[in-house]
Amino acid sequence: MMEKELKKSLDPLYLLFKKEFKEGIETDLDRFIMTIIDQYLAHIVEAKIMIPEDKKEYIIKQLIEEVEDMIRKTFMGCLEDKNYLHVGRVKKIAS
Secondary structure, three states, X not given: OOHHHHHXXXXXXXXXXXXXXXXXXXXXXXXXXXXXXXHHHHHHHHOOOOOOHHHHHHHHXXXXXXXXXXXXXXXXXXXXXXXXXXXXXXXXXXX
8 A cells, every 4th residue: 555545544543643743742641642632623523523512521531542542552662554544434634
């Protein structure tokens, strides 16, 4: 799979994580995680995907766990693009 095609099919949360990670993790890990989640939720809204208000807290909790998992895998050296391929339709994340 060519690099450009691969990027188009990657999970948007993962792409945002990679972008923020390249810029560096601040000393406040919680702020780093919430920056990624805020950007992802903005992407969801931009894509006109509605999150029911009664499910929002649950979804944010799941996103936090996912980003924490990405951080762990990065530090252990086992975070790979192929693990975050999206099989459905993916909206482009601005670079």
